[in-house]
Structure formats: structure tokens, C-alpha cells
Amino acid sequence: MSPAAESDTRPVDDPRRGHIALRSGRIEVDATPTLMLSGEVHYFRLRRDDWADRLVQARDAGLDTIASYIPWIWHELPDGELDLTGRTCPERDLPAFIDLCDSLGLRFLARPGPFVMAELKNEGIPHRIYREHPDAHPAGWDGAAATTEDLDYHHPGFLAAAERWLGAVCEVLAPRQAPDGPVVGVQLDNEVGMLAWVSNTPHLDDLAIGNFLAWLADRHTTEGAAKLLGTTGDDFGRLAAAVRSGGDPARTLAFHQELGLWARDDFAKYLQHLESFTREHGISVPLLINVHGTGGGRGTTFPIGISQLAPSYRGRHGVLAGSDYYLGELTVQNVADLYLCNAILACVNGPDQPATSLEFEVGTGDYGDNLDGLSSPESGVHKTLLTLGQGNRLINYYLLTGGRNPVLEGSEDDGIPRIAFTGERHGFAAPIDPEGRATPAYDALANLIKEVRAYEPILATGRQLTDDLGFGFVADHYLTEYAHPTDTARRAQVDDLVRYRGFGARDALGRAIVLGGYHVDAVDLQAIADPESAWAAGTTAPEAPRTIVLSTPRTLGQKVQQWLTDHVRNGGNLLLTGMLPDRDHDGTPCTILADAFGLSSAGVRADRRDDSGPYWPTVTGSGDFSIDADLRVASAQLLKVPDGATVLLREIGSGLPCAVQAPLGAGSMIFVGCDFPAAHLDNWRNLFARLGVSPRVRIDADRTGLVTVPVASEHGNLLITVNVAPYPITASISVDGQEVQPSTTFPARGHALLQW
Structure with a gap:
């Protein structure tokens, strides 16, 4: 002792x-x-x-x-x-x-x-x-025993x-x-579910497959389930083999989506x-x-x-x-x-x-x-x-x-x-x-x-103060635990989802929000777009903020695309990064969002080094959206844009747009089709400002690295400030125009709890 x-x-x-x-x-x-x-x-x-x-x-x-x-x-x-x-x-x-x-x-x-x-x-x-x-x-793909x-x-x-x-x-x-x-x-x-995820081993033992087939039949009828598997009849052995081999190759994305939903x-x-x-x-x-x-x-x-x-x-x-x-x-x-x-x-x-x-x-x-x-x-x-x-x-x-x-x-x-x-x-x-x-x-x-x-009375009761900005969460973008090892179409979909979902390519969108001084709640887009769905059961989605930010792969569900379109048409705004969505999660073509704004793809320019030589995509500002220097990106989706859209960025090699602002009804959307670097925070702030969003916490700092969380409660207000950088940062901070911290130096890895 x-x-x-x-x-x-x-x-x-x-x-x-x-x-x-x-x-x-x-x-x-x-x-x-x-x-x-x-x-x-x-x-x-x-x-x-x-x-x-x-x-x-x-x-x-x-x-x-x-x-x-x-x-x-x-x-x-x-x-x-x-x-x-x-x-x-x-x-x-x-x-x-x-x-x-x-x-x-x-x-x-x-x-x-x-x-x-x-x-x-x-x-x-x-x-x-x-x-x-x-x-x-459990047995997994092709009957192989789980490795965990x-x-x-x-x-x-x-x-x-x-x-x-x-x-x-x-x-x-x-x-x-x-x-x-x-x-x-x-x-x-x-x-729960972690072992199956990390090993890409869905539960496909006989008991699990029986439950999966019954679940499919309840959703699609017995005939519909067999069709999804590329087989006919009700012979369990044949159906089980079809499940373990990844379903009908012609409907592989639909099969994997159903498997994830069932799990x-x-x-x-x-x-x-x-x-x-x-x-x-x-x-x-x-x-x-x-x-x-x-x-x-x-x-x-x-x-x-x-x-x-x-x-x-x-x-x-x-x-x-x-x-x-x-x-x-x-x-x-x-x-x-x-x-x-x-x-x-x-x-x-x-x-x-x-x-x-x-x-x-x-x-x-x-x-x-x-x-x-x-x-x-x-x-x-x-x-x-x-x-x-x-x-x-x-x-x-x-x-x-x-x-x-x-x-x-x-x-x-x-x-x-x-x-x-x-x-x-x-x-x-x-x-x-x-x-x-x-x-x-x-x-x-x-x-x-x-x-x-x-500060326990504040932290036990308080709520983070946020800007009029919501970070879009799409749960089905994360149904990527399972992919049959030989299925190239599913693998390509998973790679696309992993690259563009969530925080965005190169994590640029997430870092632009947090290191740029913005404060957001997440918005469960599937629950708000389809409140009667199984996913939304048990809760009522809150009212969405005026501006939604979302990074998306090519895959985005039909109901979410429709809700985002209606949100903008009715006076909301959308900052979209990634790829123009062109299909639902099951692979069905779906271009509701792009069509509403008159946008379409003119191809993708990406890093390459092949027989034709190297290519390094670079973007530059356009019109009234100026950036301080041309910026290298790993890829850029080139766009065909309608009259009335404002071009914000062009890919230099092609001269074509890769970022635009397009109006719809009472609102507008900014689409950034390249991995615009997060280090250039002023460029991102200018994008948010074009949608009328400014951070309520103002940080005037000599370097990047301060992160804040403003908390309000009936017991008072607290501004949590941490310096995640390996160097000191000198900054002054205000909240809603009220100075909370006059110019001071936050040491490397330092923090402060400030009341106002």
C-alpha cells in the first residue's frame, strides 16, 4: 500500500x-x-x-x-x-x-x-x-470461419x-x-458488432442466414429475396450459398445494403x-x-x-x-x-x-x-x-x-x-x-x-452554444463493414464512401469547422428526411439549422437528397463537398439534388503518373471569389453549370468549374468538388460567409490551433479554450461581440476556462 x-x-x-x-x-x-x-x-x-x-x-x-x-x-x-x-x-x-x-x-x-x-x-x-x-x-463469406x-x-x-x-x-x-x-x-x-466489422466477417452461419432470409422475405417477399440473391426457389442450401457468395452479382450494391441493414x-x-x-x-x-x-x-x-x-x-x-x-x-x-x-x-x-x-x-x-x-x-x-x-x-x-x-x-x-x-x-x-x-x-x-x-453546475446542465450551422450525418454512409472479397463493385463503392463521407476528403470540412472557430450540432439527415423509417424510431428529429454542411460520396439516399433540395428551396442553405451524388445506397441512379440545381459532372481530374505522364490538379479562384494562391488538390470533379450559377473555383488544366454557388428557390447551395485544403481557413470562412454564416466566437489569433466550446447554462456561461498546437498562440476572444479574453498568450498544449 x-x-x-x-x-x-x-x-x-x-x-x-x-x-x-x-x-x-x-x-x-x-x-x-x-x-x-x-x-x-x-x-x-x-x-x-x-x-x-x-x-x-x-x-x-x-x-x-x-x-x-x-x-x-x-x-x-x-x-x-x-x-x-x-x-x-x-x-x-x-x-x-x-x-x-x-x-x-x-x-x-x-x-x-x-x-x-x-x-x-x-x-x-x-x-x-x-x-x-x-x-x-460464425461462418462468413464463402463459408470461411470467422478469424476472431x-x-x-x-x-x-x-x-x-x-x-x-x-x-x-x-x-x-x-x-x-x-x-x-x-x-x-x-x-x-x-x-457489439465490432468483431464482425474489423474482420469483414458478417454472421453467415446457418442460424444467421435463416434469420436474414426471413428478414428479407418480410421486406421484399420470398420471391423478391430470392431475386436479390440471383436464385429461385426455397432450397435453403442454395439460398445460403448465394448469401455467402455475395448475392446476385448484378445487384451486389443492393445486396450489401440489405445485409448491413439486417445486421x-x-x-x-x-x-x-x-x-x-x-x-x-x-x-x-x-x-x-x-x-x-x-x-x-x-x-x-x-x-x-x-x-x-x-x-x-x-x-x-x-x-x-x-x-x-x-x-x-x-x-x-x-x-x-x-x-x-x-x-x-x-x-x-x-x-x-x-x-x-x-x-x-x-x-x-x-x-x-x-x-x-x-x-x-x-x-x-x-x-x-x-x-x-x-x-x-x-x-x-x-x-x-x-x-x-x-x-x-x-x-x-x-x-x-x-x-x-x-x-x-x-x-x-x-x-x-x-x-x-x-x-x-x-x-x-x-x-x-x-x-x-x-464548474460542475455549468457542465452538468449546460448546452454548447452553436452557430446557425448543422453538420450533416448520414448513417448509411457508414454501412461499410462488409464487402465480399471478390466484389469489385462493392469495393469501389466502399472506397468512395470512405474517401468522401463524414469530415470530407483530407478531413478538410471537419477541420475548417472546428479550427475555423465554428460551433455546430450534428443533424441526423436520415431521421429528419424519413421520420417513419426504422432508423428514426424512438426519437423526434429537432428543427434543422438554416445552413447544412455535408460531405458526400457519389452515394446519397433518395429521401436525403429530396429533403436537402426542399430545405434549400424553402430558404435554407447547403454547403456540399465531395462528389455530386448520383445514386442511392442500393446502386439505383438518383440525381435529385444535382438536377434541382442544374449541375452535372464533366469528369474528374485526379493525381496520376502513367504512360501519358504526371498530372497534378490545381485550382484557382474565379470571379469575386479570390484566393491568395493557386492550390494543389488531389482530385477535382469538373462541372457543367447552368446560367445563374456563380463559379467559385476552376481546375487550371481544364479551365472548367469545380466549385460553384447555385440558387434554388429562397436559398442556395455551394458545392465544392475538390479537396480544398483546410489550412487556408480564410478561404473556408469566405465560403461560409457567402451563406450568411459567421462564428459567434471570434478568435483573433496569430496562429492556428485554438479550439473553443462555449457553454451556456442557468448557472452561468463558460468558454472552454484549448491550444492543440505545439507552439504558443497569442489571441483575443469574444463571444457574441462581448470580449471574454483580451489579448493573451496560450502556451503550447495549454487551456483556459473563461467565464463571461
Whole structure:
């Protein structure tokens, strides 16, 4: 036990208890809006004698909640019996750990799986499940077995065993729930759909295919489903083979779209089954669903998790979504990722569902224990401040404490007899290392939480002030998890979607918004364009802002194209980047939006180096839209434009337009058909100004790199300001014309919380 903690392990007289309510996007404890700041502490990776030490370190840092996975693979013994009370090993005594949290004034957030990942073997599933139910391990494309430890969530053998496990955990959790105990939330499974996505292995075992065929028949009739597969009749073997081979080659885009929609529905049925099961077994506190998707220090794929899982939770009473953020150092490269991911996560929630983060990266970032990378202590500070400013009410810092992987009785002969595959030590990057020593990240976290607590009334109730600007989110742009390996048409579609969706080619649109000083909410375009759809179920889309910004590939759904057209015709504006959309998600030609503005493609000029020589597309300003220098772009869509449209940019080699402003009814659209560099922020500001949009937060700075979030509440206003640049920035800042910060120098990686 560390000396600092030795005298502080006494129980407290007033544990943090109270009735938990979700109301108006807030978390309330006994009717008081509250921020829950949690740390992940894996009791099963610590000696029981060290539990109190680590919990006190968490409490001393200012955290009020402890979260932990509860691994099935750890609590199930080789004979199949469950030990949740420590009769075989003191580190299996789950009730004792939860009660210790309570005695130290800490809440508890339970994460019992059945899948838990956390570098555990089989993602936390006992080995016997795979031995006893080999057919639960999914087949994928062409019948190949999944390369991960994935399981068909609906397999009756797996589901029965999982229910037995969860039922036993509920017996421990239910008597300890708030308001009379410390348990304030229970997570349902973990990163559902992630294993299928990262391995391009849809669930195509016989059970899953039977469910898929029934789902198709319900949507298209049995004959329509067979036609989509390029076959006839009802022979299951023939239909299953057609599914596994990617459907009818002539309708491959339609097939892949249907497969993605079915998987989305299938995951929702599974998670809602777990929701019902836990409620029936006495769990009344909020239930949480972990949304995966970041990777490689970027958040550009995070909306895949939202697309997969939103129907599992959106608008469901007492259910919350939590992000899973691993972004490393926060820089100009990825700060827009975090900002826009927070906005997208919030936009699909129901009105009473606050955003949360169930795995919020904190620590040094040296996950491989190999000095593969190091993150500064300030990185966790910046990510926290921006995320809280955008309305997250719960953050679980993952991983707060390191530990050691215990030996697993009955472990397979796989080279390591322990519970996980990371060796003996685990959590190398945590603020508290496996030996219990504080790292620089711990002190930074403790100082941050003190600062946050001073403004908790604002951050627990406030809402970000935004400009009259909405970032368009199209969920089906992210149905890209699956592509048959030999299907060139589907691969081309996925490549196009990945390049242009979301934050735009070269991430230019996202960076222009966030680093340009604009503040936006995301707009769920599919929900607002088709409120009766399965996607929109459970929530009412809010009124859209006057100006929508959207980056789109060639693929954009018919109803979204129609809604955007009507939005502009009725007096709204649209800033569109990417490609002129010319087809629906199923491959059906659809040019509603382009036709309304009289635009059409005259080809694409892109970087090349072939027998004809090299070509480097470059654009220049046109007419009254001047830019300070000709700019290199990787590609430019050349345009045929109607009379009345204003040409903004031309591709120099062809002389043809590649960016225009075109009127329609009472509004107008700007289309930028090239990857216009984000570094030239004044050019982007001029584009926004042409649509009547100016940022309410004015930053007069000598360099780029300041990011702000203005928060307003009944308790006052707060401007969160972070410098993500590696150099100091001198700036003055005003909000709505009121000076908030006179000229001052923000140090490199510095931040400020400013009231006005």
C-alpha cells in the first residue's frame, strides 16, 4: 500500500448514493444535475489487499465512480460452476469489491459482458462455450470461419449460457443498486458488432442466414429475396450459398445494403433482449451500450459504431450510449474527429438521453509496453474539457489502474497460462501503473478534475452554444463493414464512401469547422428526411439549422437528397463537398439534388503518373471569389453549370468549374468538388460567409490551433479554450461581440476556462 493512501482507507460516513434519473439530457442524482467522473479499476487484476489502495487513489484524484469489467471467463470455473463470492479465490469476491467502493464513498458502474474484450482470452468468453457450441462461431463469406472469437449472439446455446451468467451477476448487483447502494449503471455486452466489422466477417452461419432470409422475405417477399440473391426457389442450401457468395452479382450494391441493414437490426434485437433480461432480473438503474469505432489515433471510423448500434438504444427509456475513444495525442490532425464524433453521438439520442463515454482514453498511450508511442499528460485534459463542453455527463477513464493478469485455471495450451494475452503485467499506460505508482498522467488528471468540479453546475446542465450551422450525418454512409472479397463493385463503392463521407476528403470540412472557430450540432439527415423509417424510431428529429454542411460520396439516399433540395428551396442553405451524388445506397441512379440545381459532372481530374505522364490538379479562384494562391488538390470533379450559377473555383488544366454557388428557390447551395485544403481557413470562412454564416466566437489569433466550446447554462456561461498546437498562440476572444479574453498568450498544449 502506498504511504499516501495508508491513512485514507477508512470508510466514509456519507457514500455517494441517491436516486438516478435521466432528464433533458442530464444525469440527476436526487434531482441534482451531476457529472459522473469514473475510473476503470479491474479488481480481478489486483491482489485483494491492494483494492483499497487503488480505490483511494481514484478518490483522491477526485473521481466519484469506479467502473470495472466483470469477466465471465474469470468467474466461471473449469467445471462450469460460477464463483462470484471468492470461495475459490479472494479476487473473485465481486460483492466485497462493490461494497468496498461504497464504503469509500464511490459509486460503481458494472460491465459484465458477456463479451468484455480488455485483452482477455476469447474476449472474456469461457473456453467451454466454444467447445460445447462450435456452430455458434460464425461462418462468413464463402463459408470461411470467422478469424476472431466472435459468436452468433442469437445462438441458443450461447444465449442460454450468457443468460445464466448475467442472471448470477444480477443477483449481486440488484441489491446494491442506487438509491440504496452504489451501483449506478450496468453495461449491456461490449462493442457489439465490432468483431464482425474489423474482420469483414458478417454472421453467415446457418442460424444467421435463416434469420436474414426471413428478414428479407418480410421486406421484399420470398420471391423478391430470392431475386436479390440471383436464385429461385426455397432450397435453403442454395439460398445460403448465394448469401455467402455475395448475392446476385448484378445487384451486389443492393445486396450489401440489405445485409448491413439486417445486421443493424440483428444487433438491436440482441441488445434489447439483454435489456429485457436484466430488467426482469431486478436491474432498474440506467443501462449502457458501448459504441466502438476509433482506431489509429483517429475518429473517422467511429460513426460506424453509431450506425451499427443506434437502433439498439436511441429513444429507449433508461438506456444510454457511451463512446469508446482512443485518439492518442490531441492535435490539429484529430481534434475535429473528437468534436464531430461527440456531435454525431449526441444527435441520434432521444431528448432524455445524455451522451456519455464508457472508455475514455487517459494515460501515457504506451499500450504495447514497447515505447511505441507516448501521449502528453495534457492530451487527456484537452479531450475531457472538449467532451464535457459538448454535453457528456459521464466519463469513464480507461484504464485508470494497471495490474497483473492472474493465472487462469483450465487455461488452454496457448503459450500463456494467464487470463489475458498481454503477459503478466497489464495496463502499462494507465495513470496508476501495475505496481500502484502514479505516473505524470495521474497528477494531470487530478488537477483537471479539481478544475472541472469548480464548474460542475455549468457542465452538468449546460448546452454548447452553436452557430446557425448543422453538420450533416448520414448513417448509411457508414454501412461499410462488409464487402465480399471478390466484389469489385462493392469495393469501389466502399472506397468512395470512405474517401468522401463524414469530415470530407483530407478531413478538410471537419477541420475548417472546428479550427475555423465554428460551433455546430450534428443533424441526423436520415431521421429528419424519413421520420417513419426504422432508423428514426424512438426519437423526434429537432428543427434543422438554416445552413447544412455535408460531405458526400457519389452515394446519397433518395429521401436525403429530396429533403436537402426542399430545405434549400424553402430558404435554407447547403454547403456540399465531395462528389455530386448520383445514386442511392442500393446502386439505383438518383440525381435529385444535382438536377434541382442544374449541375452535372464533366469528369474528374485526379493525381496520376502513367504512360501519358504526371498530372497534378490545381485550382484557382474565379470571379469575386479570390484566393491568395493557386492550390494543389488531389482530385477535382469538373462541372457543367447552368446560367445563374456563380463559379467559385476552376481546375487550371481544364479551365472548367469545380466549385460553384447555385440558387434554388429562397436559398442556395455551394458545392465544392475538390479537396480544398483546410489550412487556408480564410478561404473556408469566405465560403461560409457567402451563406450568411459567421462564428459567434471570434478568435483573433496569430496562429492556428485554438479550439473553443462555449457553454451556456442557468448557472452561468463558460468558454472552454484549448491550444492543440505545439507552439504558443497569442489571441483575443469574444463571444457574441462581448470580449471574454483580451489579448493573451496560450502556451503550447495549454487551456483556459473563461467565464463571461
